[in-house]
Amino acid sequence: MRISKSFIPTLKEVPADAVIPSHILMLRSGMIRMLSAGIYSFLPLGYKVIKKISEIINEEMTAIGGQEFHLPALNPREIWDETGRIEDFGDTMFHLKNRDYVLAPTHEEVMTFHAKGAMKSYKDMPQIWYQIQTKFRNEARPRSGIIRGRQFLMKDAYSFDSSWEGLDESYTKHYQAYQNIFDRCGIKYFVVGASSGAMGGSKSEEFMVKSDAGEDTVAYCNSCGYAANVEVAQSVVEPNERSSESKEVYEISTPNIHSIDELCEFLKIDERETAKSRVYIFDEKPILVLMSGNDEVNGTKLESILGGEVRPAHPEELVEITGAEAGSIGPIGFKERILADNRLKDGNNLYSGANKTDYHIGGIDLKRDVEKIEYFDLRTIESGEECARCGEPLDVFKAIELGHIFKLGTKYSEAMGATFLNENGKANPIIMGSYGIGVDRVLACFIEQNYDEKGILWKGPLKPFDIQLLGLNMKKEIVINESNEVYELLKSEGYDVLFDDRRDAQAGFKFNDAELIGIPLQVIIGEKNVKEGLIEIKNRITGERLIIGKHLLLDQLKEIG
RNA sequence: CGGGGCGUAGCGUAGUCCGGUUAGCGCGCCUGCUUUGGGAGCAGGAGGUCGCAGGUUCGAAUCCUGCCGCCCCGACCA
Numbered sequence: 001m002r003i004s005k006s007f008i009p010t011l012k013e014v015p016a017d018a019v020i021p022s023h024i025l026m027l028r029s030g031m032i033r034m035l036s037a038g039i040y041s042f043l044p045l046g047y048k049v050i051k052k053i054s055e056i057i058n059e060e061m062t063a064i065g066g067q068e069f070h071l072p073a074l075n076p077r078e079i080w081d082e083t084g085r086i087e088d089f090g091d092t093m094f095h096l097k098n099r100d101y102v103l104a105p106t107h108e109e110v111m112t113f114h115a116k117g118a119m120k121s122y123k124d125m126p127q128i129w130y131q132i133q134t135k136f137r138n139e140a141r142p143r144s145g146i147i148r149g150r151q152f153l154m155k156d157a158y159s160f161d162s163s164w165e166g167l168d169e170s171y172t173k174h175y176q177a178y179q180n181i182f183d184r185c186g187i188k189y190f191v192v193g194a195s196s197g198a199m200g201g202s203k204s205e206e207f208m209v210k211s212d213a214g215e216d217t218v219a220y221c222n223s224c225g226y227a228a229n230v231e232v233a234q235s236v237v238e239p240n241e242r243s244s245e246s247k248e249v250y251e252i253s254t255p256n257i258h259s260i261d262e263l264c265e266f267l268k269i270d271e272r273e274t275a276k277s278r279v280y281i282f283d284e285k286p287i288l289v290l291m292s293g294n295d296e297v298n299g300t301k302l303e304s305i306l307g308g309e310v311r312p313a314h315p316e317e318l319v320e321i322t323g324a325e326a327g328s329i330g331p332i333g334f335k336e337r338i339l340a341d342n343r344l345k346d347g348n349n350l351y352s353g354a355n356k357t358d359y360h361i362g363g364i365d366l367k368r369d370v371e372k373i374e375y376f377d378l379r380t381i382e383s384g385e386e387c388a389r390c391g392e393p394l395d396v397f398k399a400i401e402l403g404h405i406f407k408l409g410t411k412y413s414e415a416m417g418a419t420f421l422n423e424n425g426k427a428n429p430i431i432m433g434s435y436g437i438g439v440d441r442v443l444a445c446f447i448e449q450n451y452d453e454k455g456i457l458w459k460g461p462l463k464p465f466d467i468q469l470l471g472l473n474m475k476k477e478i479v480i481n482e483s484n485e486v487y488e489l490l491k492s493e494g495y496d497v498l499f500d501d502r503r504d505a506q507a508g509f510k511f512n513d514a515e516l517i518g519i520p521l522q523v524i525i526g527e528k529n530v531k532e533g534l535i536e537i538k539n540r541i542t543g544e545r546l547i548i549g550k551h552l553l554l555d556q557l558k559e560i561g
Numbered sequence: 562c563g564g565g566g567c568g569u570a571g572c573g574u575a576g577u578c579c580g581g582u583u584a585g586c587g588c589g590c591c592u593g594c595u596u597u598g599g600g601a602g603c604a605g606g607a608g609g610u611c612g613c614a615g616g617u618u619c620g621a622a623u624c625c626u627g628c629c630g631c632c633c634c635g636a637c638c639a
Contacts, residue, residue, distance in 0.1 A: 012588065012600065013573050017632055037631065085639090091562095092638070106639055140562070140637060148638090215638075404639080436639080473597050508599030526598055536598095 001465070002487075003500045008045050010513050020213040022447040023145025025456050029517050031443075038142025038150035045517070046443070048464045050153065053185060053442050054132050056461060057155050060180045064173040066128040066157055071110050073134060074101050079109040083415040094136045103136035108412045108434055111158040116418035119430055122162035124420065126170055130157035132439060144213045146444045147400060153440045159433040162420060167431045171203070171407055174435040178207055178403050185442055186460040188449055189402060192218050192227040207403035207437075209445045214398035219381055223392035231300035234377060235385035235394055239345040240272050240292060246348040247363035249332065254360045258327030260294050263351065263360065275344055275352040275364065277329040279313040279321060282306050286313060286321045289378060290331055290340040290352070290366075296380040305339070305376050322355045329353040331370045332361050338370060341378040400448075402441055408432040456518030457541050465498040467557075468519035472507045472526045483525040486535070486553070490523070493554060515540065521560065523553070 008030040017034075018024040026032045031046025042050055058068065077100045080086045086093065086102070094103035104110065111129055119125055132155040139150050146152070159170035175191075182189050187209060194206040206229065208218055219233035220226070228234070257263050264271050271293030278289045278297050287310070289297050303310055315326060321336070322329045330353030331338055344350075348365035366373055383396040413419065413429035422428050443462075450457040458464065467490060471483030483501065490497045498519055500510045507526075514522055524536040535553050537546045537560070548556055 009571095011572065016567085016573070019633075034631090089639075090637095108639090135639095137639085141633095141635090143633080406639090434639090470598095475597075506597065506599080506601060508597095508601085511599050513600085524598080528598080 001498055003498065004502050006498075007043065008517070009043070010516055012512075018145060020144050020147075020448070021451055022147070022213070022444040025447050025451055025516075026145060026444070029456060032146065036150075038139055038148065040146055040149060042440075045464055049443055049462055050439060052462050052464075053439055054155070056184050057132060057181055057437065057439070060177045060184075061128070061130050061155075061157060063180075064128060064177050065126075066130045066177075069111075069129055069131045071104075071107055071131050071133060073104050073136065075104045075110060076100070077102055079113055079416070083109055083112075083412055085109070092137050092139070094138050105135055105137045106154075106434075106436070107131065107133075107135075107156055108158065108408070108432075109416070112412040112416045112418050112430075112432070115158075115160050115413070115430055115432075116416055119160055119418065119420050121420055122422050125160050125162045125430070126166050127160045128157055128170065128173075129160070130155060130435075144444075146440045147213060148215065149440075152438060155437040155439050157435040159435070161431045161433075162422065162428070164431060167407055167409070167433055170433050171405060174405050174433065175205070178405065178435070178437070181437065182207060182402065182442075184460075185446060185462055186450075187402065187442065187445055190220065190227050192220075192229050192399075193232060194229045194404065202407045202409060204404065204406040206401050207405075208399040209402055209449070210397055211400045211445065211448050212398055213448065214400040216399050216401055217396060218399045219394045219396050221387040221390060221392055221394050224387060224390035226387050226389045226394075230380055230396065231298065233381050233394075233396075234388040235379075235381040236388055236391065237343050237379065237381075237385060239343055240347050242346055243349050246365040246368060249361055249363045249365075249369060251354055251356075252351075252360045252362055253358065254328070255358045257358070257360070267351065267360075267362075269351060273349065273351055275331065275340070275347070275350045275366075277331070277353055279318055279329060280310040281313050281317070282308060282310045286317070286336045288329070288331060288334050288336065288338045290338065290344055290373075291378065292341060292343040292347075295341060295343065297378055298380040301376070301378055302339075305378070322353075324353060324355045324359075325357045327353065328355065328357045328359060330355055330361055330364075331366070331373070332364060338373045339378065340366065340373050340375050342375050343379065345375050400441060400445055401438070402445060403435070403437045405435045406433060408434050451518075454512070455516035458518045458520050459541065463520055464517075465519045466495045467497045467521045467523055468514045468517065469497050469499045470507075470510050470514060470522060470524045471499070471501050472510065472524065474501055474503045476527050478530050479525055479527050482530045486523060486525060486550075489554070490557075495557075521557070523557075 010030045011028040014024055015027050018027055030043055032040045032042055034040050080102055093105055134151050135154045136151050142149050161167045161170055189207050189209050192206050192208055194204045217230040219228050219230055257266050260271055260274050260276050263274055274293050276291045280287050291297055318326055333355050346367045350364040351360055351362045352364055354361045384393050387394050410429035410431055413432055418430045419427040420430055446462055447456055469487055471479050473479050487499045518540055520540050522538040529536055533550055534547050535550045
């Protein structure tokens with residue numbers, strides 16, 4: 001493709017609104033442009049890569065028996081009412097104003113709708129159906145360029161099985177297909193156990209990419225490979241030691257002390273001698289959650305223990321419930337349910353709030369003084385804690401979710417009445433799985449993992465072109481002729497070539513553009529070399545230059561690769 | 562949704578606190594000449610509802626009010 005006839009609007013300067021590398025580079029290299037917050041257009045160069053990713057996904061899905069669909073983004077509200085997910089999604093779902101339609105954020109409902117009545121017999125299954133299409137979510141805060149948008153390209157697959165063993169098989173197939181897909185794309189990733197959240201179902205795993213731009217936090221053990229979203233991650237934390245003697249409970253005046261750090265500073269004590277209180281509302285009733293020191297409550301763990309959603313109590317509610325403001329709340333005298341983290345188990349001589357603003361209580365013995373107390377693993381784990389599997393220190397870092405596979409079970413088939421007849425002629429709900437990949441995130445993640453100060457470093461099958469051909473002075477007849485000739489030659493050999501044939505651009509300008517776009521191989525036609533029958537090949541990644549006789553060009557390119 | 566920042570030409574920005582020429586600069590764009598292996602030089606030129614609306618004032622990019630948009634942190638996130 002000739003650049004002079006293409007639309008590849010590169011930018012020399014960094015757009016003010018872009019912050020993370022992939023966003024900056026996609027804008028600068030002319031792959032995307034923003035239309036509105038979280039809504040991006042793919043320009044030809046960007047879309048070309050998207051299609052390459054899609055093609056890899058298609059091949060791997062076909063390999064496990066997947067069949068591609070094209071589904072409506074516009075959905076009647078009823079099918080979402082059937083599964084109750086209008087409420088689950090809440091404000092995250094887009095609703096149309098002038099007709100009772102929603103914009104689909106995912107496609108369990110539509111796929112189940114089609115499976116219903118079509119999968120009549122156990123003989124009709126297994127099936128794997130998938131699509132690669134735009135999804136819509138009314139994200140409260142889009143961010144990080146393409147990584148979190150209000151509309152995004154997602155591949156989602158659904159498996160339909162007549163038995164739980166069949167689901168296991170479909171799940172395993174997808175797991176393997178996903179590994180193939182990400183490996184082929186050249187993405188460095190890892191797999192974590194995850195919470196299935198509002199999707200429902202039992203087992204789920206996420207394919208993650210380590211990145212500061214990520215929105216998930218994961219724990220990873222470099223030693224044994226244990227990996228889990230911090231929502232569910234566990235570590236070994238021994239309960240605090242119990243002193244041999246319990247002091248009496250006593251009240252302390254602690255004016256303007258609101259945090260554990262302030263309390264420790266004020267009383268000259270260690271944070272492990274304190275019990276932090278958090279009040280949550282579950283099922284319209286308050287629950288006190290006690291944590292050791294500054295340990296953070298893990299909301300996901302709390303919700304799975306309680307079996308439902310919780311929310312933190314508002315400041316006004318705190319006063320109403322406990323009689324004290326935040327910072328002075330504690331277990332002594334708290335009349336509702338009390339949960340405590342395992343680390344506090346049977347602790348004594350603890351300091352906590354007095355349920356009286358600006359007062360704390362010391363000498364608390366949880367065993368003696370707090371009758372109804374239930375202990376659970378409620379902590380959010382931290383970097384450096386011991387791996388629950390092998391005991392080595394865990395690494396905790398941010399990551400981007402690229403893929404997510406779920407064993408859905410019968411949540412959707414039951415809700416929508418999608419049943420089949422089994423061997424005994426009995427109607428059973430179809431057993432489903434759901435498997436997603438953020439296609440445009442694959443692009444962003446690849447760039448996050450492959451760039452330098454000059455631009456993108458493409459390699460492998462995602463590269464938008466094989467070779468960038470630079471004609472350095474396209475006003476000189478000799479360079480024009482030579483580069484046109486080389487262009488035709490490379491094309492005829494099957495290379496996909498981006499030909500910088502711009503007449504007015506300076507050499508340095510072309511070099512910088514080529515490095516920004518980042519095609520792995522550059523073939524450079526300069527006047528001096530042409531006159532000596534020479535041609536230059538440059539490796540974008542290593543910067544290595546080779547000047548060779550023109551007749552050796554094809555051999556040399558084959559050798560490189 | 563809470564907190565913070567920003568909005569001036571296609572891009573990046575100065576000016577805004579403290580109101581007062583014709584809103585300035587760099588890049589890009591157009592014309593011509595020169596240059597041609599690391600983001601060219603000279604000359605000439607085009608391009609602005611200063612986010613929108615209202616208000617204060619003799620006078621508003623600048624002050625006030627409301628709204629909209631974008632970015633960052635947080636909350637939320639199948």
